[in-house]
Amino acid sequence: GAGVSQSPSNKVTEKGKDVELRCDPISGHTALYWYRQSLGQGLEFLIYFQGNSAPDKSGLPSDRFSAERTGGSVSTLTIQRTQQEDSAVYLCASSFKLLQETQYFGPGTRLLVL
Amino acid sequence: KQEVTQIPAALSVPEGENLVLNCSFTDSAIYNLQWFRQDPGKGLTSLLLIQSSQREQTSGRLNASLDKSSGRSTLYIAASQPGDSATYLCAVWEYGNKLVFGAGTILRVKS
Numbered sequence: 001g002a003g004v005s006q007s008p009s010n011k012v013t014e015k016g017k018d019v020e021l022r023c024d025p026i027s028g029h030t031a032l033y034w035y036r037q038s039l040g041q042g043l044e045f046l047i048y049f050q051g052n053s054a055p056d057k058s059g060l061p062s063d064r065f066s067a068e069r070t071g072g073s074v075s076t077l078t079i080q081r082t083q084q085e086d087s088a089v090y091l092c093a094s095s096f097k098l099l100q101e102t103q104y105f106g107p108g109t110r111l112l113v114l
Numbered sequence: 115k116q117e118v119t120q121i122p123a124a125l126s127v128p129e130g131e132n133l134v135l136n137c138s139f140t141d142s143a144i145y146n147l148q149w150f151r152q153d154p155g156k157g158l159t160s161l162l163l164i165q166s167s168q169r170e171q172t173s174g175r176l177n178a179s180l181d182k183s184s185g186r187s188t189l190y191i192a193a194s195q196p197g198d199s200a201t202y203l204c205a206v207w208e209y210g211n212k213l214v215f216g217a218g219t220i221l222r223v224k225s
Contacts (some may be wrong), residue, residue, distance in 0.1 A: 033213070043158075045213040056211040066199050089154065091158060097205060102160035 004106035006092050012112045014083055019075040021109045025094030032075050033095075033103060034067060040086040048076060050098045061086075082113045115116070116141045116208050120216035128224050133164055135189040137204030142182050149178050149189050150202045150203040152218070158203075193225045 005024045013019050017058055025032050034046040057109040060067070063084075069075040089093050089110050095105035121136045137147070149161040162171045162178040164187070170179040177190040191198060199222050205215040 027189075041206070042217050043215040045215070048211065048213075059212055073205050093158070093160075100165075102148070102163045104160065105158040 004092055004094050004104050006090075006106040006109050007078070007104065008109060009080050009084075009111075010110045011103075014114055016081055018080045019082055019111065020077065021079075021090050021092075023075045023077070023092030023106060025065060025073065025075070025092070026104055027073075029094035029096050029104075030072065031095045031098035031101075032069060033093045034075070034077050035091040035093070036061075036088045037091065037108075043091075046077070048098070052065065079094075079111075082111075087111055087113045116206065116212075116214045118204060118206060118214050118216035120202075120204055120214075120219050122219060123217070124220040125180050126155070126222040129194060129196060131194050132190070132192050132224075133194055135202050135204075135221070137166075137187040137189070137216055139185045139187075139206045139214075141208060142185050143209045144182065145207040145209065147178075147180050147187050147204065149176075149187075150205065152201040152203060158182045160183075161202075178215065191221075194221075196225045198223050 007022045032049040037046045047054050048068050051072050052069045064080045067077045089108045090110045093105045095101040095103045117140045133219045146165045147161045151159045164171045164180040175192040180187045201218045201220050203218045205213050207213050
């Protein structure tokens with residue numbers, strides 16, 4: 001594909017609702033990464049996938065967060081029972097090889113929890 | 115716990131100047147170090163990736179060096195242009211499968 005795409009671009013939700021964020025990586029990229037950038041704060045690494053496998057989920061902020069990847073392509077980041085502190089820009093990136101190549105970033109999903 | 119520090123926090127220079135951005139990290143057990151650029155409203159762009167076994171990488175007017183033993187990296191920008199204005203982020207991929215970012219250096223190049 002032309003680049004990494006993410007959907008939705010913006011999401012406003014009420015506290016307590018579940019949200020699902022989607023990432024379509026560049027075709028052929030085996031590694032996929034999720035990050036979060038909260039207002040006024042730095043970038044926070046969440047999780048990475050090598051193929052469909054996520055070896056380390058310790059970067060996820062809480063057990064309300066989960067992520068999966070199917071078919072070595074699309075990934076979804078799910079936040080259950082959203083809280084106001086979950087409001088942030090969620091960025092996805094992909095690379096051809098894990099750790100060996102530069103990453104290409106999507107435009108992000110801006111999540112606002114009211 | 116890995117900590118990444120970037121100095122200066124902000125920098126304003128006239129067009130044409132050569133400049134250096136600094137990055138330091140506390141734990142030298144890293145796979146690689148990456149420099150990124152973040153433009154407001156335009157997302158994040160990966161600039162350079164230096165593997166732990168490498169000393170430097172170059173791309174156009176950008177040159178990044180890595181001294182793993184001392185926990186330091188520098189990003190050198192030659193002949194700066196107004197289009198270089200952005201936030202520059204340094205990040206290390208540490209053993210333990212986690213990418214740790216610095217807070218960034220906000221660069222403004224004045225025309």
